[in-house]
Amino acid sequence: MSDRAGMSLLARASAAAGSLRCLAAATTDIVEDARRRHGLYPTAAAAVGRTMTATVMMGAMLTDDQRVVVEIVGDGPLGHIVADADAHGNVRAYAANPHVHLPANAKGKLDVAGAVGKGTLHVTKDLQLREMYRGMVPLISGEIAEDFAYYFVQSEQVPSAVSLGVLVDTDSSIRAAGGLIVQVLPGADPALIDELEKRLKTLQSVSHMVQIGMGPAQMIDALLDGFDVRHLGEMPLQFSCRCSRERFSKALIALGPAEIEAMIREQGGAELVCNFCAETYHFTADDLRQLIQAA
Numbered sequence: 001m002s003d004r005a006g007m008s009l010l011a012r013a014s015a016a017a018g019s020l021r022c023l024a025a026a027t028t029d030i031v032e033d034a035r036r037r038h039g040l041y042p043t044a045a046a047a048v049g050r051t052m053t054a055t056v057m058m059g060a061m062l063t064d065d066q067r068v069v070v071e072i073v074g075d076g077p078l079g080h081i082v083a084d085a086d087a088h089g090n091v092r093a094y095a096a097n098p099h100v101h102l103p104a105n106a107k108g109k110l111d112v113a114g115a116v117g118k119g120t121l122h123v124t125k126d127l128q129l130r131e132m133y134r135g136m137v138p139l140i141s142g143e144i145a146e147d148f149a150y151y152f153v154q155s156e157q158v159p160s161a162v163s164l165g166v167l168v169d170t171d172s173s174i175r176a177a178g179g180l181i182v183q184v185l186p187g188a189d190p191a192l193i194d195e196l197e198k199r200l201k202t203l204q205s206v207s208h209m210v211q212i213g214m215g216p217a218q219m220i221d222a223l224l225d226g227f228d229v230r231h232l233g234e235m236p237l238q239f240s241c242r243c244s245r246e247r248f249s250k251a252l253i254a255l256g257p258a259e260i261e262a263m264i265r266e267q268g269g270a271e272l273v274c275n276f277c278a279e280t281y282h283f284t285a286d287d288l289r290q291l292i293q294a295a
């Protein structure tokens with residue numbers, strides 16, 4: 001029997017009379033889903049899991065049809081990591097090179113910074129306005145949580161403390177994963193963030209809290225004890241991709257008849273794999289001929 005923590009869940013709260021916003025997520029299941037889909041090795045699973053966890057929490061700060069895409073572009077062996085989330089707990093993610101596992105770092109932990117390397121963190125938000133919101137910061141650590149914290153303060157001018165954790169089991173499955181983000185909202189004392197960062201460092205790690213069965217609301221209570229927490233509700237999280245046979249058909253049609261005819265001639269069909277979820281779409285020669293007709 002597996003003792004992996006159950007359904008992935010996100011909780012939201014405000015505290016200190018509205019000065020603080022806090023989100024917590026237990027993401028074991030969705031990170032395990034990503035690991036299985038992409039065949040992520042442990043260091044890659046930790047990097048993708050941390051990125052997914054932060055991105056799904058950023059998605060939860062949005063509303064309605066808004067979306068957020070995070071890209072971590074590093075010069076390490078992972079290549080880039082992409083995660084994409086909406087406001088309703090749906091997230092998908094991948095790394096360019098899923099088969100990355102490095103020796104443990106000096107602290108005996110998975111060497112996520114080594115796998116990511118030096119580079120940049122990009123955030124694109126579709127806020128359903130005329131222009132996309134785009135922000136970019138250099139990676140200051142490659143361990144991802146610090147990089148998101150730096151992004152929030154530099155790019156969004158919101159002092160934030162971020163903790164992300166992925167615990168990989170000896171069989172490479174995800175034992176526990178989760179995250180916490182706490183932000184000091186405009187008008188509040190920005191020095192509060194120093195106090196909260198200190199607390200995050202002395203608190204047990206988020207992956208440990210998830211592993212021992214704490215839910216995200218309890219994680220918020222543990223972090224913000226004494227700050228007059230107001231819980232704002234919970235939401236289930238899922239790994240969910242927007243790809244479909246129809247979308248891939250459109251992409252094929254866009255290549256033009258000559259390209260499609262070459263696929264029929266050279267491969268007798270086409271096999272397309274979605275980057276985000278690793279789902280395979282097979283098109284026979286007859287399917288491709290129909291697409292040429294449609295085009």
Ligand code: ZN
Binds near residue numbers: 242275
């Ligand atoms: Zn997909």
